[in-house]
Amino acid sequence: MTLRLEIDGAVARLLIDRPEKRNAVTQAMWDAFPALIAEAVASPARAILLASATPGMFSAGADIGEFAAGARDPDWRAANQAAINRTQQDLARADKPTVAFIDGDCVGGGCGLALACDLRVATARARFGITPAKLGLVYPLHDTKLLVDQVGPAKAKRLLYTGVLIGAEEALAIGLIDAIAASPDDRIAQIVAQSGHSQRQTKAMVRRILDGQAEDDDATRAMFAGAFDGDDFAEGVSAFLEKRKAQFR
Template sequence: MSHSFADGALLLSIADDVALLTLNRPDKRNALTQAMWRALPRAIETVANDPAAKVLAVTGAGGAFAAGADIGEFETVYATRDSAAAYAAEIAEAMEALADLSKPTIAAISGPCVGGGLGLALCCDIRMASEKAKLGITPGKLGLMYSLGDTRRLVEAVGPSTAKDILYTGRILSAQEALSLRLIDAVCSPEDLDGAVAAKAQAIASASQWSARRTKAVVRRILDGQTQDDDTTRAWFLDSLEGEDFLEGRDAFLQKRTPTFPYR
């Protein structure tokens, strides 16, 4: 199944349990327009509501992930304080839609992944990159600042001092340096990236989706500062013991077969 958003600048396909969202402006290195930011929540909602999609992978067309927000629109979107606030709210809504998706997400990063592009990648659970990828966040070179939500996700990934270094300098990182800083989780050769992402997506899709989604929710609570179980997390644990995925997983283990988890 295929969907198109923002006049084809966002393409969504769903097959074999995996949704693939492609940023599709290769002639502009997939720089994100206001129309794309506005359409992203609808694309994410489509993934959330489709039981055929267990995992979402986000990628870019033409050998780039995304070179950031489209600077060609800055004169218009930042024309007034009100227009700037509205534009920032649209970007924040798009970022939060991806970050808050209950299903597991993977960023497949080729070429430039800068500014808002890296912001989107940081909204994904796992980031896998080509060894030719270039990553950075450059508001310091434009006299801008990164939003609190985007900055928080960067700090969660690399820690406060490294986040400050990246933001203060606006420098561009190689894939290997990004890996050493834990900004990304894996580096592949350019020709192997798509296959590695597909294999990771299938490995996640073949496991229990009930477990994956509750795990994602628990990790979010930990990052938000929760340190002890509460009534909700205790209920989730007990629910798991009564769930159909646990019954299938237990039986498959005892019968020495591969489980087929029913939850979607």
């Protein structure tokens, strides 16, 4: 099994498990991602963690052997890109917070997976690279937008023009990752302790901004106003007044 989902209490762990190929992603794996993401969203878990099942790696990106064999076939290429795009879209728009934990190399399509998550925590030995220029390819628009949204156009161009691998410290400095840590546990604990309703609506609000919305509409006004009638607001206020930790459902 090269890809699997484990529900561990408040955390849905989406694990890449192909260590003999440095977690390179095949077409079958891209096809399997959306159903597992949907299962994680439907589960009682409060957050989704994307990680390697094996320490010391995240993902080397697409399986280049498979890619080289299929990429000249327009039908295979279209199916491959559609599966990658859907996986990234589903992660980016999942109705729960998503965190990528990167331990080791995170390259090409692996970096695209991490970028589709809300947050990225990496160990000190993590390395990052996006390498289409080394293969004479063009990074797709959706993937490029994820990168530009995260690090800005100039730093995105440098990574794409050069295909250079950068370490965790530089990745943190340019905003590619959010923290350097030996484990994602502290960040996950901070997330699952807070209001899931607030997080879901905030994620939807940020996505609207990233997709180009700049002014409130009826939907965003309803998102803001509706929270005041919710159970999480009642619990948050009660906890504050009673000087206790909120227990959000």
